[in-house]
Amino acid sequence: MNSFLSPLPLLRPLTLFLLATSLAGCLGGGGNNNASPPPVAVEDRSTVGSNNTNGESTNNNSNTGTAQPSQAEVSKSNVTLALLEKSEVARSQGNLKEAVTHVERAIRINPRRADLWVQLAQLQLALDEPTIAEGYARKAISLAGSRVDWKRDAWLVIADAKQAQGMTGEADAIRQRWRTAQG
Amino acid sequence: MLRVALKSIAWLALATALLLAGYLWKLDRTITETFEGRRWSVPAVVYAQPLEIYPGLELSQADFISELNRVGYEAASAVRHPGQFKIGQQQVQVHLRSVQFVESKRATTTVTVTFSQKQVRTIRNLQGNEEPFLRLDPAVIGSFFPSHGEDRVILTPEQVPALLRNALKAVEDRSFDTHHGFDLRGIARAFWVNLQQRKLSQGGSTLTQQLVKSYFLDSRRTLQRKLRELAMAVILEVRFEKTDLLNAYINEINIGQAGVRAIHGFGLGSQFYFNRPLSELEPAGIATLVTIIRGPSYYNPFRHPERVRERRDRVLEILHQQQHIDDVQLAKALNSPLDVVRGARKGGTYYPAFMDLVRRDLASQYVEQDLASQGLKVFTTLAPRLQDAIEAGISDTLEHLDKHPKVLVQQESGVTEQLLQAAAVVTDVQTGEVLALAGGRDAGSDGFNRALKASRPMGSLIKPVVFALALEDGAHLATHLQDQAVEVSLPKQAAWTPQNFDKTEHGQVPLIRALADSLNLATVNLGMQLGVGRIAERLAELSGKPTKNSYPSLLLGAEPRTPLEVSELYATFASGGFATKPKTVIGVLNEQGQELSHHQFQLEQRLTPTTAAQITRAMQAVMQQGTGKSSRHAGTQTAGKTGTSDDYRDSWFAGFDASHLTVVWLGRDDNTPAGLTGAGGALKVWDQIMADIGSSPLGQNVGAGDIASLAVSERHIDYSTGLLLEGNCPLSKTRADVSVLLPLDAQLLVHPGCTSKGGFGKRLQRWFGATPES
Numbered sequence: 001m002n003s004f005l006s007p008l009p010l011l012r013p014l015t016l017f018l019l020a021t022s023l024a025g026c027l028g029g030g031g032n033n034n035a036s037p038p039p040v041a042v043e044d045r046s047t048v049g050s051n052n053t054n055g056e057s058t059n060n061n062s063n064t065g066t067a068q069p070s071q072a073e074v075s076k077s078n079v080t081l082a083l084l085e086k087s088e089v090a091r092s093q094g095n096l097k098e099a100v101t102h103v104e105r106a107i108r109i110n111p112r113r114a115d116l117w118v119q120l121a122q123l124q125l126a127l128d129e130p131t132i133a134e135g136y137a138r139k140a141i142s143l144a145g146s147r148v149d150w151k152r153d154a155w156l157v158i159a160d161a162k163q164a165q166g167m168t169g170e171a172d173a174i175r176q177r178w179r180t181a182q183g
Numbered sequence: 184m185l186r187v188a189l190k191s192i193a194w195l196a197l198a199t200a201l202l203l204a205g206y207l208w209k210l211d212r213t214i215t216e217t218f219e220g221r222r223w224s225v226p227a228v229v230y231a232q233p234l235e236i237y238p239g240l241e242l243s244q245a246d247f248i249s250e251l252n253r254v255g256y257e258a259a260s261a262v263r264h265p266g267q268f269k270i271g272q273q274q275v276q277v278h279l280r281s282v283q284f285v286e287s288k289r290a291t292t293t294v295t296v297t298f299s300q301k302q303v304r305t306i307r308n309l310q311g312n313e314e315p316f317l318r319l320d321p322a323v324i325g326s327f328f329p330s331h332g333e334d335r336v337i338l339t340p341e342q343v344p345a346l347l348r349n350a351l352k353a354v355e356d357r358s359f360d361t362h363h364g365f366d367l368r369g370i371a372r373a374f375w376v377n378l379q380q381r382k383l384s385q386g387g388s389t390l391t392q393q394l395v396k397s398y399f400l401d402s403r404r405t406l407q408r409k410l411r412e413l414a415m416a417v418i419l420e421v422r423f424e425k426t427d428l429l430n431a432y433i434n435e436i437n438i439g440q441a442g443v444r445a446i447h448g449f450g451l452g453s454q455f456y457f458n459r460p461l462s463e464l465e466p467a468g469i470a471t472l473v474t475i476i477r478g479p480s481y482y483n484p485f486r487h488p489e490r491v492r493e494r495r496d497r498v499l500e501i502l503h504q505q506q507h508i509d510d511v512q513l514a515k516a517l518n519s520p521l522d523v524v525r526g527a528r529k530g531g532t533y534y535p536a537f538m539d540l541v542r543r544d545l546a547s548q549y550v551e552q553d554l555a556s557q558g559l560k561v562f563t564t565l566a567p568r569l570q571d572a573i574e575a576g577i578s579d580t581l582e583h584l585d586k587h588p589k590v591l592v593q594q595e596s597g598v599t600e601q602l603l604q605a606a607a608v609v610t611d612v613q614t615g616e617v618l619a620l621a622g623g624r625d626a627g628s629d630g631f632n633r634a635l636k637a638s639r640p641m642g643s644l645i646k647p648v649v650f651a652l653a654l655e656d657g658a659h660l661a662t663h664l665q666d667q668a669v670e671v672s673l674p675k676q677a678a679w680t681p682q683n684f685d686k687t688e689h690g691q692v693p694l695i696r697a698l699a700d701s702l703n704l705a706t707v708n709l710g711m712q713l714g715v716g717r718i719a720e721r722l723a724e725l726s727g728k729p730t731k732n733s734y735p736s737l738l739l740g741a742e743p744r745t746p747l748e749v750s751e752l753y754a755t756f757a758s759g760g761f762a763t764k765p766k767t768v769i770g771v772l773n774e775q776g777q778e779l780s781h782h783q784f785q786l787e788q789r790l791t792p793t794t795a796a797q798i799t800r801a802m803q804a805v806m807q808q809g810t811g812k813s814s815r816h817a818g819t820q821t822a823g824k825t826g827t828s829d830d831y832r833d834s835w836f837a838g839f840d841a842s843h844l845t846v847v848w849l850g851r852d853d854n855t856p857a858g859l860t861g862a863g864g865a866l867k868v869w870d871q872i873m874a875d876i877g878s879s880p881l882g883q884n885v886g887a888g889d890i891a892s893l894a895v896s897e898r899h900i901d902y903s904t905g906l907l908l909e910g911n912c913p914l915s916k917t918r919a920d921v922s923v924l925l926p927l928d929a930q931l932l933v934h935p936g937c938t939s940k941g942g943f944g945k946r947l948q949r950w951f952g953a954t955p956e957s
Contacts, residue, residue, distance in 0.1 A: 070239060071238055071239030071302075072237075072238075072239030072240060072241070072302075073239070074238075074239065075237040075238040075239045075240070075315065075316075076237065076239075078237070078315040078316075079235070079237050079315050079316045081315075082315045082316065097778070097781060098286055100781070100783070101285065101286035101770070101781070102286070104769075104783070104784070105235075105286075107613070107614060107784075108232070108235070108611075108614065108616070109235055109237075111611060111612070111613035111614060111842070112613060112841070120784075132783070132785075135761075135785075135786050135787050135788065136784075136786070138761075138788045139613075139758075139761060139786060139788075142759045142760065142761070142788075142792050143613075143759075
């Protein structure tokens with residue numbers, strides 16, 4: 001390719017001009033040493049794409065999370081809300097075990113709602129089951145997606161669970177990190 | 184002399200009297216003890232998950248109706264009683280029964296469900312207001328009846344229709360209310376009637392005597408027996424109220440037989456013959472049941488319908504005569520057919536394979552004796568619609584595969600006489616709950632439960648464990664592995680030289696391809712580097728079960744596992760890294776509806792979300808580019824792994840989407856070759872099951888926030904070589920294009936086919952770098 005340029009000195013200014021513009025483009029764009037990853041389309045898994053464990057699929061094509069939520073999703077949110085209310089009523093009356101069954105029922109319908117797993121984790125803490133609570137909280141974190149508020153709530157449960165198991169240092173470190181998280 | 188004789192007689196009389204008294208006292212004790220405690224064996228009833236219905240749910244009107252039928256509801260022209268529903272234009276009105284759920288009771292109420300385009304549209308309550316959801320009654324899926332085989336549903340006096348009480352008295356024991364256990368007039372009457380031979384033949388026994396006979400003694404008709412029976416009947420009458428005795432009779436009397444299971448009591452009798460609760464039966468139904476108890480085999484309505492109907496009609500006439508039913512009721516009843524329902528599965532258990540697992544799950548907390556007798560209520564995770572789907576999927580696909588030449592050749596060449604067998608397990612990916620379980624190709628069979636008991640080499644199904652460990656050690660999906668011949672030296676044996684399936688070496692391959700194409704050589708090379716011991720440990724941690732195999736053969740799956748155990752391993756991947764225990768029980772209540780035990784989700788994080796996401800990504804590649812690409816669901820974001828053991832003996836597939844993990848095994852019970860690969864056999868069954876239950880796409884497993892914090896980035900590579908696809912690449916967006924998460928500092932070469940600014944820049948560097956290319 002060099003042979004293309006060398007025997008024609010008249011073309012050098014043109015070449016230089018082309019080079020200059022190309023260089024500008026090169027610096028603006030990406031090379032394989034340039035760490036600017038392409039944007040990742042991520043669905044907010046808190047509301048999209050979940051379905052009924054009884055096998056009914058709500059195959060709704062909204063992988064990008066930008067489509068309108070289907071009626072099934074809206075309904076499931078309503079169902080979840082109704083069950084969370086029942087759970088709260090039970091909890092406020094001191095019926096923690098009953099509160100748990102309502103949240104579990106909600107999870108069966110909407111298994112990837114991270115906030116439901118947070119609820120379950122908090123109830124298990126109240127029932128003096130810190131190890132189980134931590135497991136559920138970690139599950140919530142893995143499902144929370146971009147919902148930093150749910151993640152924070154889950155981490156705070158983990159902190160309390162660690163506290164309950166005597167791991168005060170770790171508990172404090174977690175609280176330090178997450179107390180101020182916005183969400 | 185006379186005085187001595189008299190004295191002896193007196194002593195003898197006294198002795199006899201004492202003996203008799205002692206005997207009667209013993210009888211009395213026996214009866215009272217047993218009777219007072221109401222010690223009937225009431226087997227635990229086992230329920231499936233109730234169907235949750237809400238607007239937008241994909242459920243057609245027809246499907247809704249079949250679900251109502253499943254729980255014993257009947258279509259009617261008007262909804263008057265609980266258990267009835269009325270079909271309208273795109274809507275169904277249902278009179279719901281009062282029902283016990285695992286955490287609460289629901290009172291009887293009426294709802295109307297409307298449909299539109301095979302979806303639920305609205306649910307309205309009695310007041311016309313919309314409800315957010317509706318929970319149907321949980322279906323009964325079986326009971327733990329005891330080894331002596333008695334099964335019953337206990338009824339309290341309030342649950343017994345008056346008509347039944349009247350019918351029993353009218354037909355069996357007219358003077359029940361007044362006699363003292365035996366009825367001389369009744370005996371005489373029966374004698375007279377039987378002589379005449381034309382009318383309804385009566386036995387001479389009172390209900391009380393029949394009760395004694397049924398409850399205590401066998402059916403030997405000796406005089407001694409008869410007298411004993413008489414004595415006990417009298418004692419019962421003295422000790423207990425008439426209502427108690429009648430109720431006991433209603434719950435005790437033998438009313439049918441189903442294999443080894445003896446049906447006792449009108450409560451279960453009503454379910455057994457009509458699939459409805461006793462309280463919902465019409466006079467015709469009650470009369471039929473009263474007919475049957477006279478002799479359940481002689482008056483078996485399935486075998487001798489005409490005989491049963493004839494007697495039923497006579498019973499109805501008697502009821503009419505005695506003014507227990509009016510003219511209108513009589514006419515209607517005489518006109519109605521027998522209406523007995525021949526259920527699909529008449530055994531005590533409708534889903535025997537699943538019940539096996541329930542029994543196992545309960546064994547640590549409940550003894551068999553309690554399960555068989557205490558009237559417990561067990562609420563399980565079974566989803567009957569999914570169960571139906573897997574049973575159909577297995578049966579249909581196997582029918583097909585039976586004719587496959589590679590399968591037939593085993594039978595035709597005399598290697599085996601056995602047909603292919605199968606097992607499948609479906610679990611919820613997030614909770615671990617077992618939604619469906621098939622123990623063999625014949626679902627209703629109570630035989631060998633392959634899902635729980637067929638321990639077979641897992642073959643390539645173990646590979647994700649090896650690769651997960653590699654990822655944790657710092658590799659990524661584009662890391663180059665060597666798929667080349669390897670010789671593993673073994674102690675006291677000849678060296679092991681594994682081979683790829685296609686007997687070829689593929690050279691340098693990216694990790695994702697080594698897993699998706701199931702390359703044995705790359706796996707063994709990698710595994711030996713990582714260390715078999717570490718892999719064995721990781722297998723134990725991820726699957727919940729340790730291995731006894733510490734040899735290199737473990738790397739290619741020389742490790743026996745049952746389908747359920749395989750499911751437990753893959754649950755860790757499918758759930759995003761959480762070891763999730765399979766569970767079948769939600770809760771157990773006692774007879775009064777109080778909670779005895781609650782069984783919660785059990786999960787523990789064992790893989791980081793990134794590792795789990797990457798292994799899942801690789802398993803998606805199985806479906807798109809790898810050994811599973813023949814699947815119908817390849818393009819719809821499912822993930823899985825095929826497995827084939829030596830000589831094609833076992834055909835495995837473990838696959839999941841966002842909701843369900845389904846593991847399928849195919850093979851033969853005598854361990855002769857099935858003749859099919861994982862893709863050729865088990866995957867086909869899996870495809871059919873997934874088509875029936877519907878799939879939900881996996882989507883992203885690691886969110887943008889996580890990606891940012893984990894110092895990884897999403898890149899595209901060429902499946903074949905692992906080279907980066909960046910810029911303008913002809914391979915982009917083709918089947919060769921795989922997206923993977925790579926560490927930010929990963930050094931990868933760009934695929935030569937790509938032309939990008941980066942590439943031009945490189946050329947530029949060469950120009951200015953001076954060395955001319957030749």
